[in-house]
Amino acid sequence: MSKPSNTRPFRWHIVVFLAPAVLVYTAVMIYPLFNTLRLSLFTEIDQSRVYVGFENFKTLFGDPNWSTQFWNALGNNFWFFVIHMLVQNPIGIALAAILSHPKLRFAAFYRSAIFIPTILSFVIVGFAWKLILSPIWGIAPGMLDMVGLKSLYAPWLGKEAYALTTLSLVSVWQFVGIPMMLIYAALLSIPDEILEAAEVEGLTGLASFWKIKLPLILPSIGIISILTFVANFNAFDLIYAAQGALAGPDFSTDILGTFMYRTFFGFQLQLGDPHMGSTIASAMFAIILVGVCVYLFGIQSRMRRYQF
Amino acid sequence: MSTARSNRFNTFAAHGALILYTLIALFPVFVIVINSFKTRKAIFREPLAMPNSDSFSLIGYETVLKQGDFFLYFQNSMIVTVGSLFFILLFGAMAAFALAEYRFKGNTLMGLYLALGIMIPIRIGTVAILEMMVQTGLVNTLWALILVYTAQGLPLAVFILSEFMRQVSDDLKNAGRIDGLNEYTIFFRLVLPLVRPAMATVAVFNMIPIWNDLWFPLILAPAEEVKTLTLGSQVFIGQFVTDWNAVLSALSLAILPVMGLYVIFSRQLIRGITSGAVK
Numbered sequence: 001m002s003k004p005s006n007t008r009p010f011r012w013h014i015v016v017f018l019a020p021a022v023l024v025y026t027a028v029m030i031y032p033l034f035n036t037l038r039l040s041l042f043t044e045i046d047q048s049r050v051y052v053g054f055e056n057f058k059t060l061f062g063d064p065n066w067s068t069q070f071w072n073a074l075g076n077n078f079w080f081f082v083i084h085m086l087v088q089n090p091i092g093i094a095l096a097a098i099l100s101h102p103k104l105r106f107a108a109f110y111r112s113a114i115f116i117p118t119i120l121s122f123v124i125v126g127f128a129w130k131l132i133l134s135p136i137w138g139i140a141p142g143m144l145d146m147v148g149l150k151s152l153y154a155p156w157l158g159k160e161a162y163a164l165t166t167l168s169l170v171s172v173w174q175f176v177g178i179p180m181m182l183i184y185a186a187l188l189s190i191p192d193e194i195l196e197a198a199e200v201e202g203l204t205g206l207a208s209f210w211k212i213k214l215p216l217i218l219p220s221i222g223i224i225s226i227l228t229f230v231a232n233f234n235a236f237d238l239i240y241a242a243q244g245a246l247a248g249p250d251f252s253t254d255i256l257g258t259f260m261y262r263t264f265f266g267f268q269l270q271l272g273d274p275h276m277g278s279t280i281a282s283a284m285f286a287i288i289l290v291g292v293c294v295y296l297f298g299i300q301s302r303m304r305r306y307q308f
Numbered sequence: 309m310s311t312a313r314s315n316r317f318n319t320f321a322a323h324g325a326l327i328l329y330t331l332i333a334l335f336p337v338f339v340i341v342i343n344s345f346k347t348r349k350a351i352f353r354e355p356l357a358m359p360n361s362d363s364f365s366l367i368g369y370e371t372v373l374k375q376g377d378f379f380l381y382f383q384n385s386m387i388v389t390v391g392s393l394f395f396i397l398l399f400g401a402m403a404a405f406a407l408a409e410y411r412f413k414g415n416t417l418m419g420l421y422l423a424l425g426i427m428i429p430i431r432i433g434t435v436a437i438l439e440m441m442v443q444t445g446l447v448n449t450l451w452a453l454i455l456v457y458t459a460q461g462l463p464l465a466v467f468i469l470s471e472f473m474r475q476v477s478d479d480l481k482n483a484g485r486i487d488g489l490n491e492y493t494i495f496f497r498l499v500l501p502l503v504r505p506a507m508a509t510v511a512v513f514n515m516i517p518i519w520n521d522l523w524f525p526l527i528l529a530p531a532e533e534v535k536t537l538t539l540g541s542q543v544f545i546g547q548f549v550t551d552w553n554a555v556l557s558a559l560s561l562a563i564l565p566v567m568g569l570y571v572i573f574s575r576q577l578i579r580g581i582t583s584g585a586v587k
Contacts, residue, residue: 013491014406018418021403021462024395028459029425032433032440039435095329098322110326112574114333119570121520123542124562127555128336137552139339139355173332181581205318226427234429237522241542257431257523264435265527278435285432292427 037285039278056279070280072251073259074287076164080255081232083168084175089224091172092179093217097209099180100187111184115177122174126241129170133157157242160252167253171238175231179224186220187213219303226295233288236261256284337563344368344556351552368553369561372544375554378561380533381540385565388450388536389518392457393511399458400465401473401507405495407466408473409481419470425463430456431523441528448531456524461514472506473499509580512573519566537562 043052060066095114099107117125132139133156141153156166190213198204198212236257239247245267247254262270264277342358343351350363357363372378407419430437437456438447446452476499484494500507525539535543541562548554570577 011410011412014410014412016492017402017406017495020395021399021422021466022418024399024455025422025425025459025462028437028440028455029430029433029462032436033428033430035436035439036433039439091329095326098325101322104319104322106323106326108578110330111578113330114326115574115578116337116567116570117333119516119520119566120337120563121538121566122522123520123538123545124340124559125336127545127559128340131552131555132336132339137352137355142355176333181578185581230427230429234431236431240526241522260434274435274439281432281435285428288428288432 033285036278036281039275040282043275044273056275057282060276060279060283066276069251069254069259070283073254073256076253077233077235077255079164080168080171080235081229083165084172084228084232085225087169088172088176089179089221089228092176092224093183093221095176095180096183096187097213099184111181114180117174118177120174122237123241125170125174126238129173130157130242133166158249160249163243163249164253167239167242170242171235174238178227182220182224183217186217190216219300222295222299222303225299226292229291229295230288233284233291256280256287260284340556341560341563344553344560348553351556365553368551368555368557371548371551371554372557372561375548376540376544376558377532377535378537378540378558381535381537382565384450384534384540385519385537388453388457389515391450391454392461392518393514395454395458396461396465396514397507397511400462400510401469401500401503402495403462404466404469404473405499408470409499419466422463422466425460426467430460434523434527438527448529448534450529450534452528453524453536456528457514457518457521461510461518464513465510468510469503469506472503476502508576512577512580515569515573516566519569537565 040056041051041053042049043056044050060070098104099111101107131137135141135153135155141150144150144153154162156162194212194216195208198208203211234257235255239253239255239258240261243253245258245262245265247258260277260280263280264272264274266272339355343355345359345365346363347365347367350357350359350365354363359365403422407415407422441447441452446455480498481494484498489497519536520538521536522538522542525536526542529535530539541558544558545555548558
């Protein structure tokens with residue numbers, strides 16, 4: 001093995017190989033990230049940038065105008081996340097469990113078809129569901145009528161009590177393919193010998209799923225959970241496409257992404273404020289960081305992994 | 309006997325559940341596309357019926373093609389997606405090769421630094437990114453988007469590609485070195501062709517999020533001549549919100565290219581996900 005040793009002349013090719021990626025990544029991702037954190041400590045007075053320490057954070061958490069909006073967005077974001085964890089991931093796991101059955105026919109067809117919503121853009125998904133659920137068009141009430149449940153219909157996206165849950169479910173509809181695929185891959189990687197041994201011991205069907213497969217795919221469920229967390233806490237597009245920057249009705253679908261967009265860019269009468277926008281971005285960064293750390297140190301490191 | 313019967317029942321239940329979910333997944337797309345070919349009256353009278361000779365109409369598509377510059381939007385999206393993928397793959401593979409092939413001081417640290425971006429969304433830095441693009445005059449150019457998506461895609465690309473490059477045989481590279489090839493030739497001629505499947509996986513993973521992104525086009529490139537298809541259809545639909553024919557046709561036109569890409573690449577995408585490339 002002739003790996004170059006340290007006595008050789010400086011190996012410029014390593015620099016050449018690394019430089020483009022490191023430069024673009026540092027300049028367009030890492031530097032702006034820290035610059036945004038830095039900007040949250042400044043404000044604009046008479047068109048010049050002034051350092052104000054943690055004043056912006058005091059405003060965000062202390063001024064009722066800001067703090068009610070922030071806690072509203074954060075609370076909504078949590079609900080958005082909870083629905084994904086309770087609906088999207090269990091459905092994804094169930095679909096994957098069915099699909100991974102070795103003798104199932106048409107598995108490839110089902111897999112591809114169920115994944116289709118995931119490839120569509122939020123704009124398409126948001127508008128398509130808005131039209132379908134709209135009382136003007138009448139597809140949703142018409143279909144409920146067919147099964148005799150017309151009384152259950154309400155203009156869900158227009159009601160404060162339902163709008164956020166409805167949009168969360170639309171997002172679940174869109175992304176269920178991702179947990180399905182990842183769990184499917186994890187299930188396929190379980191060796192047949194283990195399942196056969198379980199069968200000899202009398203574990204089949206559902207029992208073998210709960211006792212054998214589920215413990216083995218726990219690490220994948222952990223990965224899905226953290227991916228869902230990060231994606232949900234920087235979500236924006238679906239709410240913006242379906243409800244606009246005001247996240248109506250009456251901010252009931254406002255999440256951190258739309259709140260930051262409104263603050264940063266301004267809307268209607270409010271002027272955009274990059275410094276308050278940075279402050280909200282910093283709060284989002286902290287939340288995501290806490291989530292990732294809880295996963296890395298609290299969950300992943302304690303999970304038992306099995307090597308086959 | 310009884311197991312055979314319960315097996316048949318299970319298969320039946322499994323297909324039932326999958327068919328039900330497939331219908332839920334495809335129904336909205338189906339409704340949008342069939343109604344885009346109908347007259348306004350038919351859209352409202354019988355939204356679930358297929359278009360027939362009576363109700364068939366292309367009026368929505370005519371409006372869309374007359375009012376919106378969808379070919380331009382499509383072209384912009386194409387340039388941004390292909391450009392970003394090119395740089396992600398080229399720069400990502402080069403960095404992955406350096407990390408996988410050479411031992412040098414700071415190798416692990418560099419790997420960790422580049423991996424940071426896998427978990428942290430680039431959107432958090434939007435305020436400073438916009439400021440930088442304004443200062444460098446890149447705002448409202450496609451370059452702004454290409455740079456952002458390249459930076460966003462690099463961490464995962466480096467991570468996946470370096471895993472694969474570690475598996476390329478050392479003997480092959482050393483044989484090349486003995487033959488007098490320099491390190492660049494070894495990378496471009498010997499290693500790159502061998503990791504082509506991994507490059508395809510990375511490309512497919514990055515393609516869909518880039519094509520569908522709304523956030524950065526909205527903030528960095530909202531001008532008419534650089535609008536991407538996603539932003540273009542969003543704005544168009546917002547303006548024509550009461551013209552149902554136009555809205556449905558615009559949605560169908562936006563679905564079309566993604567579905568085309570999916571049909572071409574779905575096998576690659578699914579193989580990429582299920583091969584456990586993303587751990």
